[in-house]
Amino acid sequence: MKHPFSIKAELEIQKNGECFLTLRRVELLRKIKSTGSILAASKEIRMSYQQAWSFVEQMNRLSPLPVVTRKRGGINGGGADLTPFGANLIDRYEKLQALHNDYIQKTGEAMLFCFL
Amino acid sequence: MKHPFSIKAELEIQKNGECFLTLRRVELLRKIKSTGSILAASKEIRMSYQQAWSFVEQMNRLSPLPVVTRKRGGINGGGADLTPFGANLIDRYEKLQALHNDYIQKTGEAMLFCFL
DNA sequence: GCACGTTATTTGTTTTTGTGAATAACAAGA
DNA sequence: TCTTGTTATTCACAAAAACAAATAACGTGC
Numbered sequence: 393m394k395h396p397f398s399i400k401a402e403l404e405i406q407k408n409g410e411c412f413l414t415l416r417r418v419e420l421l422r423k424i425k426s427t428g429s430i431l432a433a434s435k436e437i438r439m440s441y442q443q444a445w446s447f448v449e450q451m452n453r454l455s456p457l458p459v460v461t462r463k464r465g466g467i468n469g470g471g472a473d474l475t476p477f478g479a480n481l482i483d484r485y486e487k488l489q490a491l492h493n494d495y496i497q498k499t500g501e502a503m504l505f506c507f508l
Numbered sequence: 509m510k511h512p513f514s515i516k517a518e519l520e521i522q523k524n525g526e527c528f529l530t531l532r533r534v535e536l537l538r539k540i541k542s543t544g545s546i547l548a549a550s551k552e553i554r555m556s557y558q559q560a561w562s563f564v565e566q567m568n569r570l571s572p573l574p575v576v577t578r579k580r581g582g583i584n585g586g587g588a589d590l591t592p593f594g595a596n597l598i599d600r601y602e603k604l605q606a607l608h609n610d611y612i613q614k615t616g617e618a619m620l621f622c623f624l
Numbered sequence: 625g626c627a628c629g630t631t632a633t634t635t636g637t638t639t640t641t642g643t644g645a646a647t648a649a650c651a652a653g654a
Numbered sequence: 655t656c657t658t659g660t661t662a663t664t665c666a667c668a669a670a671a672a673c674a675a676a677t678a679a680c681g682t683g684c
Contacts, residue, residue: 396524401517401608405619408512431660440643445662456511456623462661465651469659480622488619492517495611503521503604506596507572547630556673561632578631581681585629 395507399500403489407454415489417447418482421474424448424460425482430472448472511623515616519605523570531605533563534598540564540576541590541598549588564588 405413416439423433434444451459459478464470474482521529532555539549550560567575575594580586590598 397528398522400520400522404516406514406516412513429660442644442663443642463651464649464661466660467652469652470650470661472661477622484619484622488615491615492611495608495615499604499607499611503600506593506600545630558633558674559672579681580629580631580679582630583682585682586631586680588631
């Protein structure tokens with residue numbers, strides 16, 4: 393039997409105080425990788441295309457190297473994909489997130505103690 | 509310091525998915541303790557009284573024990589103060605926050621690596 | 625009873641944020 | 655040239671959150 397309290401802490405990577413990477417954005421990147429399209433990715437994770445596009449735009453702008461490559465027109469109307477740098481990025485983020493979850497889970501007990 | 513990237517992660521304590529405690533709320537609680545008034549506290553941290561009041565209301569509602577005691581009317585028109593439980597709460601939160609900041613600082617390096 | 629200052633509550637406005645729809649731009653292939 | 659499906663862009667609307675102001679409720683001291 394546990395108390396109904398829990399601790400949440402989402403990682404956010406910033407550049408100059410501007411948001412660069414979050415869990416939601418990594419989710420988007422993962423879908424872009426698997427679908428090859430910003431439009432398809434946004435639909436799958438229930439995000440408006442415009443927001444998905446602006447996230448990609450912002451990440452590319454803040455990043456020292458491009459995260460997503462995009463092309464329009466062509467064989468299938470165009471598409472998008474991750475750069476190797478972008479793929480590396482989500483790997484690192486997910487590992488860090490996993491470590492962080494463990495940490496929160498463990499140290500959070502000390503806090504949640506007082507609710508028993 | 510080299511690259512302009514940084515990692516942020518704010519602790520949020522929830523009950524049944526509802527927000528119970530955040531850094532901002534602890535800040536409010538601290539000011540309530542020092543001023544003895546929700547109104548004065550809200551002014552000092554530049555938060556509207558209504559928001560401060562609703563935060564206090566929500567925290568008290570979610571907490572197993574009251575966090576803030578309030579009275580209206582009386583000698584100085586009324587006032588508010590922390591319960592011992594509430595005071596204990598901000599102590600724990602701040603310690604946890606400090607530990608967490610250390611952790612983020614340390615493990616974040618592994619992530620920020622790839623921006624060099 | 626009246627003044628005082630805070631809590632408590634309501635109402636309307638503003639600001640922010642996200643969304644949906646519509647459209648242009650694009651480049652390959654038929 | 656025409657079709658196709660995506661990226662890129664704009665605009666108006668919707669939903670949510672924050673805010674300001676006004677007002678009632680309260681209890682102590684005068």
